[in-house]
Amino acid sequence: MSAIGKGLRRRGRLMAQAVSPPRRGLDAVPAPRDTEGSRAGDGYVAPRAPRLVDSPVFVLSCVRSGSTLLRVLLNSHSSIRAPHEMHLRTLHVHLSRDFTADAMRALELDKEELEHTLWDRVMHLELARSGKQIIVDKTPPNTLIWPRLHRCWPNARYIVLLRHPGAVVASLTDRRTDPDPEQIRAEVLDYGVRLDEARRTLDAHVMTYEDLTADPERTTRGLCDYLDVPWESAMLDYGKKDHGTFRPQLGDWSPTIRSGRIQPARPADPKVELPPQLDELAKAWGYPID
Structure with missing residues (x-):
C-alpha cells in the first residue's frame, strides 16, 4: 500500500474516534445505586468466619x-487492655460494584460478615500491640447493638454497668451546653431499655457505678473473678498508668477522670421527678424509689 493510502486510512480512524463516545475503563464506570452491594431479594447470610479474638469483653452501659x-x-491490670472508645459500629464496608457482593458470596462472605471480620482485626491488632491477653471495649453505644456483637462474637463476655437513671440524666444535663430535658430523658430511656434487655438476656457480670466508687476493691475483685484473672492492687491507682488521651468522642475527659483518683459517684437528686419508664428501670436495677 502506498504511503498516501496509509495516511488516508489513519486519518479515517482518527476521525472515527473523534466522533465516537470515549471508551471507559472499569474505574470510570459509575458505582451502582445499591451502595450495600447486594441484590434485591437476595437473602444470603454468610457463615461466621473464624475470629482472631475469640472472647473479647464489652462494657455495656448508658452514657455518663x-x-x-x-x-x-481495667487497663491498669497487667493482663487487660482497655483502650479508649473504639466505635466499632461506625466501621463499615462499602461494596461499590454490582458484582462485588457476588464475588464476596463466592468466598462465603456478605457485608455484615465483612464488617465483623474488620472489627475482629481491629480488636486483634490493638490486643497484639499491647502484649496483654484480654481486650475490653467500653464504647457506650455498643449497648444499642449488643445483639449484633453477640452474633459477631458468640463467646464474648459482657460487663453490664448500671447507674441510677436520675443521676445519668443530671450528668448529661450538666455536660450539654444547651440541654433539652425531654431529649435527654428520651436518650437515657433508649439506652436504659437496651441495657436492661442485655442484663436480662446475656450471661453478664452486672455491677453499679455507685458500688464501683464506694468500694472499688471489692467491686474490682468481683470483676477479676469474672474475667478469670488475679486481682491486682495497681488497678486502684490508675493515675500512675498511661491510658492515652482523655478527649471528647473517646470517653470522659473531665477533671474528675484526669485526677487519677477514684471519686464518689454523684447521687441522683430525689427531688427530680423522672418519667415512669425511667422509674421502672431504676426499680428493676435495685435502686430505691420514693
Whole structure:
C-alpha cells in the first residue's frame, strides 16, 4: 500500500474516534445505586468466619455512667487492655460494584460478615500491640447493638454497668451546653431499655457505678473473678498508668477522670421527678424509689 493510502486510512480512524463516545475503563464506570452491594431479594447470610479474638469483653452501659473510670481501672491490670472508645459500629464496608457482593458470596462472605471480620482485626491488632491477653471495649453505644456483637462474637463476655437513671440524666444535663430535658430523658430511656434487655438476656457480670466508687476493691475483685484473672492492687491507682488521651468522642475527659483518683459517684437528686419508664428501670436495677 502506498504511503498516501496509509495516511488516508489513519486519518479515517482518527476521525472515527473523534466522533465516537470515549471508551471507559472499569474505574470510570459509575458505582451502582445499591451502595450495600447486594441484590434485591437476595437473602444470603454468610457463615461466621473464624475470629482472631475469640472472647473479647464489652462494657455495656448508658452514657455518663462511669465507663471511662471502669476502663482505666481495667487497663491498669497487667493482663487487660482497655483502650479508649473504639466505635466499632461506625466501621463499615462499602461494596461499590454490582458484582462485588457476588464475588464476596463466592468466598462465603456478605457485608455484615465483612464488617465483623474488620472489627475482629481491629480488636486483634490493638490486643497484639499491647502484649496483654484480654481486650475490653467500653464504647457506650455498643449497648444499642449488643445483639449484633453477640452474633459477631458468640463467646464474648459482657460487663453490664448500671447507674441510677436520675443521676445519668443530671450528668448529661450538666455536660450539654444547651440541654433539652425531654431529649435527654428520651436518650437515657433508649439506652436504659437496651441495657436492661442485655442484663436480662446475656450471661453478664452486672455491677453499679455507685458500688464501683464506694468500694472499688471489692467491686474490682468481683470483676477479676469474672474475667478469670488475679486481682491486682495497681488497678486502684490508675493515675500512675498511661491510658492515652482523655478527649471528647473517646470517653470522659473531665477533671474528675484526669485526677487519677477514684471519686464518689454523684447521687441522683430525689427531688427530680423522672418519667415512669425511667422509674421502672431504676426499680428493676435495685435502686430505691420514693
